[in-house]
Structure formats: C-alpha cells, structure tokens
Amino acid sequence: MFLLAAEEAAANSWLYDNAWLIPALPALSFLLIIFFGKRLPNKGAEIGIAAVSAAFILAVLTTFTWMGDIRASFDKKEEAQVLTVDGEEAIAVVLTAEEGEVRGAPIINEVEWFGIGTDANRTTLGTEANGHGQPAGGEGETHADEEGHAEEKAFSISIGTWVDGQSVMMLFVVTFISLLVHIYSTEYVKGDRRYTHYFAFLSLFTASMLFMVLSSSTLQLIVGWELVGVCSFGLIGHWWEEKDNSDAALKAFLTNRVGDIGLLIGMTILYFAAGQSFSIKTINEMAVAGDISKGTLQIAALCLMAAVMSKSGQFILHTWLPDAMAGPTPVSALIHAATMVVAGVYMIGRLYPVFFVGFGIAGGTINVMAFIGGLTCVGGGLLAFVQRDLKKVLAYSTVSQLGYMVLALGMGAYTAGLFHLFTHAFFKACLFLGAGSVSHACHHSFDMKADMGGLRKYMPTTFATFMIGTAALAGLPPLAGFWSKDEILVGAGVWPGTEGNGTYTIPFIFGMLTAAMTAAYMTRAVWLTFFGDYRGHEEPHESPPRITVPLVILAFMAVVVGFFNMPKQFVEALRLPSRFALAFEHWVEPAGVATFVSKEANKFTHAKPSLSLAVVATGLALGAGFLVWNYYKRLYAMDPKATEYTNGLASRIPLLATGHKVLENKYYLDHLYTGVIAGGTKGPLARAANWTNQNILDGVVNLVGVTSVSIGRFVYRYIDQGVVDGAVNASGSAASSFGQLLRGMQSGQVRQYATLLFGAATVMVAVFIFAV
Amino acid sequence: MMNLVLQTALSDTGNWIANIFFYIIAAVAVVAALKMVTTNNVVHASLYLLVVLSAVAATYVILGAEFAAATQVLVYLGAIMVLLLFGVMLTRAKIGAETDLDYDQRWIGALVATALGAVMMYSLWEGFGDVTMPAEQVPQRTEAVADEIFSTYIVPFEALSVLLLAALIGAVVVARRD
C-alpha cells in the first residue's frame, strides 16, 4: 500500500518493528534474576531496574516517534486526500471528525508462532509489515485477498506486536510506573526473605503485561492475560506464610478464573465468527463491516464482559481486588491500581468494535457495559467510606474508578475512558505508594483509626504528594483527574450542549454521584491519616529518598498529564497553539476504531466539552469534600483522638443490605451513616424512606395480606378439601402402587442395569432393522 | 517373521496365507475370550484376556496397522494387563477354583448376548455381505499416522492428554489411603 503516513514512518520504523524488545527485556531479566539473582550484590534488584529502565527508554522513544508520526500526518492533512494507485483506491489518512483530524493505523509485525499441517506454501516467516493508515473504505478488496491467502494455509498461529496509540500509551504507563515501583521497592521490601523472588516476579509481571499490551492476536492476548494473573497471584501471596495472604491470593486467582471462562468462550466465539482467525485486526474489521452478525457479537461481548468484570474488578466480581491488598504495597500500586486491573479496560479498547456493535453503544441510552460500570463506580465508592484500612479505601476507590472507565467506554466515550485510564494510573499509583510510605512510617500498619492521624507534621513530602494525588482523584482542576473525569461526564451526552453517542442519563447520574463521593471518601481518608492527632504508639518518620522521589515524580505527573487532552475551547482561551488541544485523542484513538466510527456512517461522535458541566461537577466534589471535612472538624473539636461519632442514627436502620458483606457489619454501617447524615444529605431521605415503608407500603401489604387470607380460607374449605384433595389422593395412591412395581427395577445392581441397557439396545436395533 | 506375514498377506498371491492366519487367530481369540468369561479363576481369566489381546494385535498386523499393533502390545500387554494382574494379586486372588465369581442366572446374560450377537451379525451380513477388502493394500506407515494425529486430530489428541492427566490424578485420589 502506498500511503503517505507509511512513508513518513518508514524512517522511524526500527522502533516499531522491534517493539518486541520492550517485553523481551523484562522477560530476560526475570530469567536472569531467577538463576543468578541471589548471588548478586543487590540480590537481583539491579537487573530488574536495568531491564525495566531499558524498556522504559524504548517505550518513551516509541511514544515520541508515534507522536511525531501523528503530528507529521496531522500537518499533512491538506495533502492527504484520496489517492489512486494502480487503479486501486487507497486513502492515505483517515478523516474522521469535521476538521479532518488524523488517526494513526496500527503497525503490526507478526511471525508465525506455530503451525500445523503439511502445506509447503505456508505463510512466509519473518516480519510482514502491514501498512500504516489502513484505508477507511477500501479494506473490502484487500482483505478479501488476505482472507483468500489465509484459506490456503494450514492451521497456523501468529505472534506479533501491535503498535498503535493505545498500546504505545500503555507501554509508557506500564514501564514508567514499573520503573518507579522497582526503585521504591528496593527500600520498601528491603531485607525481605523473598527479596529476589519478589523482583523476579515484578520483572515477569512487567514482561507479561507488556506482552499482553502488544498482542496482535486474541490468543496472545489470552496468554498475556493469564500470565499477569499468575504474577498477580504470586505477588499477592508474597507473604504466604500468613493464611490471610494466601487466602487472598487464592481468592484473586479463583475469581479471575470465573472471568477467564468468559474470556475463553468469547474469544472462541470470535475466532469462529471471524472465519477462524485469531487476528484482532481481522476480528475488528469484520465487526465493523458487519460481517459478523450482531447477535454473535452480542454474545461474544457479554462473555468478554465477564472477563472484564473479574480482571478489572467490576461488580459483582470485584471482591478479590480489595483482598488483593494483602500483597506488598508497591505491588498494589503497580498491579492492582495502575496496570493489571486495567487489562479489562484495555481489552475493551482493543476489541472496541466488538463491544460497540455488540452492545449497540451508538445512540443508546443504557447498555450492559455502561450499567455495570455505573454500578461499580457507585458501589465501590460507597464501600470506600466504611474502610478503616487506608489501602482498602484506595482499593475500593480503584474499583470505583475502574467502573468509571468501563462506564465511559460503555457510553461510547472511547477516548475519555482510555484517558481516564492514563491519568488514573499516575495519581492512583501516587496514592498507593504514598499509603505505602505512611505504613512504612507507622510500622507496617494500614489502620487509619488505630495507628495514624496527624502525620502531616511528621512526613511533609508524603503528605504533599498524597494531597496532590487526592486532589487529582477527586477531580479538582487543573489536576489530571479533572480533565478525564470531565470528559467522561461530557461523554454521557446528557448535559445540554454535549452531543456524544446517545443519551446515557442513568450512567450520567452514577458518574456525578461518584464524582461527589470520591471527593468525600478521599477527604475522610486524608483527614484520618494526616490530620487530627497522632494515635499510634511509636514516633513516625519521613521515608527515605528511594520512597519519596518516586512519590514526587508521580505527583508531578498527576499534575501535568491532564493537560494532554485539553478541550479546544480551553486551548483557544489560553491562546496556546492549536495542537495542544485534544492531543491525547489524536495520539491514542486507533484507526481500527476510526474506520468503523466513520463520520459518514454517523455512528460515533466525540462529545463537545461544556464549561457549565465542569463547574457543576467540580462544585459537587468540593461541596462533598467540604461537608466531610466539616464533619471531622466538629468531631475533632469534641475529642482530638476520636475517629467517629459513637451514637449515630445508622445503628438503628438496617437498610443497607445492599450488596456487600462488609456493609453487613454494624460497625462500618454505623460509620457510613453517621458520615452521610452529618453531611446532612441522606438523613432526611432515610427517615422519609422509613416513614414511607412503615405507613404506605406496610398498609398496602397488610391490606393485600388480609384479603388474601380470607380468600385463602374460602378456597381451602370448599375447593381444596373437596375437589383437589380427592384427585390428589387418588393419583398419589396410584403412583405409590406403581412405584412399588418399579422399585424392583432399581436394585442398585450394576449388572441388572447393564442387562436392561443391552437388552433394550438389542430390541431397539432389531426394531430399526426389521421394522424400518 | 511377522513382517513377512504382513508382506505376503497384503500381496495378491498371499491372500490365502493371510486368511489362514486370520482364521487361526480368530479361533484363538474367540476360544480364549469364551474361556475368559467362563473360567472360575480370576488370574486365569486375566491370562486368557492376555491371549485375546495378543490375538487382536495380530489382527491389526494382518490389517496393515503395524503401529496400532505395537501400541496394543505396549499399552495393553505391558501396562493394562500388568496393572490388572497387580490388582488381582493385591486383592488376594486364590489359587484354584472360586465359587462366587458369577451370578446365578447366567442364562439372562447369555440370552441378551446371543440376541445382541444375532442382531449384529444379521445386520453385518445384510450390510457388508460380499464386500471384499481392497486387494492392493499398503501397510499404513507410522509417519502418516503421526501426521494424521498431529494435524487433523490434534484437538482430540490434546483432549486425550488432559483426560489421561485427569485419570492419573483421579486414580491417585481414589486409591490413596488417608
């Protein structure tokens, strides 16, 4: 294919073609650490850091190259029109939105992994560079060719790398956070009995995650998916001597197996639906072109959704994620906040056409994905209120934020969802590592109520970075979370003036609620940890630089990454160059999606930003945060060491049997309710509900009950006793005597059963032979 | 020697030799099988089964399935029968006749088996009465069998390996003393 973008990138293609190096380096490091780690002066940590640094540098270079390529084609948008080459229409760049924004197509390099069959003309080994800028409309013919060629092959499976905006973004995130976590870990798990083992697993995890990110076929995706699951299992159970930890590891593993069944079934369905192809490209293109029936896609998407639910901690399969906090904190930051748990979100993005068509996202009002995402973000947020373990607050917050991403993708806000993934990775990693730092100071306790409080004086750096992370998570401008959260809310298409892919009213309400709740529970966590008086026993201390430096870097990132996707109006208002607007969208949104969400088909649009929505959402968050703050302030005034009111109203209302076992615990319920009622929002509501329940509902129920009792009496006396019972008794005794007859048949003797079986078979065969 | 049998059996002129061999083998197999189900000593029964299995292996050779024959010997004679003998001996098989090996009403079994046999033979006779085997038979090469297993039947093959693993674990779990 003769494409401008391809020419442009040819010079830089070394990085694309050798993207396999990025996962290969940590994989190599895993082997080296396993075999030689124990003998090295730093017990293998240096190998891990070196390998991940190298992978990080490669990832950064790839990212910049990618950005440069996109920029180059963006500048060429005037020239980039339809070309005709050899009588074949090929479109150089894909024009989607009204200004003709440019999308980069994936660069796929594949080699045959293994093949079966004796066909000599099997696919040629080596790299096969599929061109840049897959044409929007012209894929029909070219693909017919490729398909035809594929038919000749015997069964073969390819392994390859898929470089496009989405994967480049993840490469950057994974290597960046992994590197920081490696550095952080050298201090955090210092002197651990399985130090080498720990670093080996970190390396393996990094390799597997990168392998999964770069996968070009669904099979490869599954392999990577399972590998990260294994690493997660190994690292949650890092201190397996304690039963809780190994239980948590098992729970994570088993819960994920539930989703994996969905993954396997879904991928199998797609494999057969796409004409026996594992290629993500083929599957996506066929889904876009309507070559796979919508019903099939729907079933496949539902199955894959189960996998997303387990891996990305969506309700109701989220329960393993909070328990996974039993692992070391850096692991929680890397795996259970920033990277592995977003694998589900990543997969949705990777196979977005399947979900988009399968769930009918375009133009809808609600769908499974948006609903599950909404449920998760609200449910996770609520649960975060009642935790006394700082890491668990963050864990439920992660659940909630993952729900946010899924919600966004379910509403068709593709870029928003992935952008939130991107920003969330930084500030949540920052928060987790901050929590680790706090616990490092408080002698490895995460109990906010018993062992913390007033830490801001003792650990200023940690406090500052934690505050930045909190503000970013709560979505306060101009930090990262603000931009991504805002984009998601806009994407719902509910607020006047935003367009979007439909009108997702219920998800929007969920989203707004979550925005408020996030601010509230994070305020609570911050207050309990850093304000008030110190409630622990020993003097806390600031952590050493190997812990604080990653924190500062991550806090910095949490401040700046949001600016990658500023809305156009905002950029114009600040008089910045226009290319700063929606940069992330340009870079990340893949051509695979762009082809299918073409403007002509009018299926996919980007929502328009709305200043008023941003103001309202921020106000909501600030308000919620302020209410909680006020609550604790008053509490502090009563008793400096108190962490909750002792006689809350909630202990009397067992209303919240809403879904989670933790909420069944009176103590936590109490706290949640006091918190909310002090905020003055839910109290009257609950009372009103109670009143309605007691007076109206009960009245109706009683009425119905009385009526039915009298009817029942009548029926019993005249119909049941007389007519029905007579019939029943008769049939009963008939069945009983017949049963006595049959009882002889069931002797428990295998021989007798076998005799009957063979005899019956003989008779049947004879009947078939002679009678038919 | 056996390959000579094979070669001659599969050539045009050697048909009658193969036939003679086949009938001898078949007679041995049937007699041994009958003895197996009627003898009143468990070890004798297993040894008769051994004869039947060897005869079946010989039948495979006549049919040109050399690999299947070798597998039959390796798996059945070398493993399954040894296992069975093991089991028999571990469960204290007596030397000499045992009285309680059969049910009293053998005629039911005989009736069912005979009826089944009659029906099967009738249908076979109707279906393949005068169908002859292809005259020009080539022994099926092991290589070709391997190709077949690892291309067309790769999925059943993998499933089978999982089954064997499951059986292994199952057997250990069932027989374990705890």
Next chain:
Amino acid sequence: MFLNQFLFLAAILFCIGVYGVLTRKNGVLVLMSIELILNAVNINLVAFGAFHQHLSGQVFALFVIAVAAAEVGVGLAIVLLIYRNRRSINVAEANILKG
C-alpha cells in the same frame, strides 16, 4: 479377504464381552470384560480404516487404547477402594444405590 470376517470377529468378541459384563460378579472381571468390548470396537475401527484406505480408523483405535488405559487406571483404583472398605470386590454387594 472379506471385510465381514473382521467385523464378525469383532461382533463375537463384543457379545462375549457383554456376556462377561452381565454375568460376572467380580469387579476386576467386569473391567476385563469391558476391555474385551473395547477391543472388539477397535478391530472394527482398524478394519474399516484398512477398508477405506484411510488412517482415521487406526488413529481412533489408538485413542480408544489410550482411553482404555485411563479407564483401567481409575476402574482399578475404585476396585481397590471397594476391596479396602468391604474386603471383597464383589460388585453384587456394592448396591448402596438400591431403591
């Protein structure tokens, strides 16, 4: 050579196996009769494979042999378990399922 001569042999062995399954009380003997039945099936498979000049028959016979191995392993384990619990491998006594 007729195809039927193999099929008849298989049919006869099959019926003898069925007779064994139906009349034997001893667990091991029942297992052996089942082996006989499987072998009869195998003869059919191989014979038809040779008849059609196709390898599938042989391949399936191999599969059946492997499955038989698994079956004997598990079956024998069960028999040994029964022996351990009841000091007898008489299947007639293993009738807890009696209705």
Next chain:
Amino acid sequence: MIELAYWQETILKLVFAFVAVLIPAGLTVNLYLFKMVSFMQSRLGPMEAGPFGSLQLVAEVGKWAQKEDIVPRRADEFVYKASPYVVLLSTFLLVLVVPFGPDAMFANFGTGIFFAMAVSSVSVIGILMAGWASASKYSLLGGLRAAGQLIAYELPLVLAVVGVVIQAGSLNLQDIVMAQHNGEIFGWGAIGNPFILTQFVGFMIFLIAVQAELTQTPFDMPIAESELVSGYMTEYSGFRFLLFFIGEFATANIFAFLGATLFLGGWSIPPFLMDIIPGLAPELDATGAVLSEGGNSAAGMSPWFNLIGPLVMLVKMLALTFIVYWVRFTYPRFREDQLQKFAWKVLIPISLVNIAVTGVLKVVF
C-alpha cells in the same frame, strides 16, 4: 545374494534366532558370572571343567537339566509351568528387531524400537505369573516387587530412547544405525555420529534403566536373596530354573544389543575404517547417499557387513554387558522406596528434560 524360499528363510531365521540368543548368553555367563566376578573377589573361579574352566557352563546346564522339576503342591500348575516360557518369549521377540547387518536381521519393522519396547514389557507378565502361581509368599512379594520396578523403569527406558529417535528421525532400528553411520559431528564425519556422544544423558539413563529392568544389583529387590530367598524364582528348580537363568542373561545381552544399536552405531564401523579396508565401500546413489530399497535403508552397504556386523555387535554388546555386571558386582542394594523415588523423581524428570533439549536442538541444527 542367494535367494531363499520362504520356508527356508524362516527356518534359517529361527535357527539363527536361537543362536543369537543362546551363544552370547553362554558367553557372558562364562566370561562375567564365572570368571570376572571371581577375579573381582580375588579368587580363580571354576578351573576344572575345560581349559581355565571354560566348559563349566556345560557342566552347569547338565546339572540343572537332570535335577527334578518340582511343582509345589498348592501351586497353579499350568501357570507355574508356563511362566518361564513367557519370560523367554519376550527375549526372543526382542531379538527379532535387532539388526546385525544390512540384511542380517530377522524382521525389519518400521516401528522397530517401539516394538522392542513393547515386547520387553511382556516379561513382566511372566514374572507376575511365576510369582502368583508358586503359592508362596516370597514368590508373590518378589513378583509384585518386580512388576512395580519394571513398570517404573520402563518409563525412563522408553524416554531415554525417545531422544535417540528424535535425533535419528526414525523408529526403525536400521535407520537409526544408518543415521549414526552417516552422521557428522560439526561437519566431521570420520567416526560417524554414534549417539553416545550427542545423547550421553540418554545413554546413562538407558544403562541405569536397563540395569533395573534386568533386576540386577543394585536393583535386585525382586530376587533379593537375603530378604525374599529368590523372589519369584524361589520355588523353581531344574530345567525351569535354567530357563529363568538363561532368560536373565539372554535379556541382558539383548538389551546390550539394543543399546549398541541405539548408542554405539550398531553393526556399522566408523566410516574412516571403511575407506581404509578394501571392499567395504558402500554403493552410493547420485546424491552420495547409501542406496536403500524395500524399506531397508542399509541395502546399499557392502554385503560383507552381514558377516562383520554380528561380530561388531558382539564386541559392542560385550562392552556394554561388562558395565552391567561390573555395576552388579560392585554396588549394594537399594531400598524399595529409594528405588521408586529414584525412578520417578530423578530419572524421569531428567529424561524429559533430555527430550525437550534434544527436540529444541534438532529444530535448531
């Protein structure tokens, strides 16, 4: 070549099969059991019968043959009597597939080594039969031990052979011999490529497993005199004991023949010797490979090898049996659990790794 009728060929082969089993068995018994063990124990051994006691074996056979053949009263007579023949049958079936020259072999199976592995397990049945039918606790225990041991070591034996099969690319023993004869090590083919060099791990596993399969010390629990009197052979006497005795040594020889075929180049001699000795050069086809016809990949080799080959094999066999008896006369006995552990936890894992490595290297080179 002299063309023989089918019946002539068959009779000739039967005779030769007896020769191939019995002569080496007698040789090794005389050489190793009578003389070598004596020297290792600093004594002379038999000296009276024949020069340096070389006819001692004849005397022994005569002695055993005239002893009474006792069947214990409670024994299962038929099974008791049949079992030595089953053991010997396995030995004779084994020798069928061993090639002694380009044409000097009894049967050229496509699945030669697989067949050998299959029939080698038949002897277990004979042993179990003997153990059960003797109506003796020692015999039964010996039989069960033997069966457990033979099954356990059958696996590493087969797995060790798989490495060779992968490298040769064939199950046919003649092909394996030719693969070694024509092979090269890093482009140097003067001695061919006897697989002992490239499959040394497999060779060691093979030797150990053979030692166990033959129930030779240190793996002689089934017949351990000090524990089980003589295991499954306790009740046997006279001619039937002699059969077991022959079976033991003959099987050792056959396994050594197989080992020589698999790892030492079989009946072939190093290629550079063939260049030196006149009249031994093979007929080559256009591509420079040895002619092959009728499924026999060695058909083009000089017919003289039909005479030289058996002698070469004899020498190689004696070398391997020497190792077997050397170990036998040197080491003390394992314990039963150690034996099982050694098979399942050491030999099998190593042989699996060996297979994996061989497979990878086969693909790479």
